Amino acid sequence: MQITILVGEKPDYQMKPGEAYKVKWHIENSDQTKDILVVCCYKCGKTGWTMEHDHQWHDDGTVTINPSMLCPHCNAHYFVRASQIVE
């Protein structure tokens, strides 16, 4: 299973489970932004943000996220490695 990264200007809250939007996040107390994901949890379909995570964006458009993901809604716990969901 993998996360599908969608392209668009704004997060679409009708995302399907396992889909994510890449958005620019303004880092607090700085002029910098970083690319983060708005993720639709592949288990419960609810939305979470990854602004607290480190993102390694790969040339093929996939992403590796550290540390692991923990859904605040259903407690799904998983890793994202080159956009693959690893439990």
Ligand SMILES: [Zn+2]
């Ligand atoms: Zn969930």
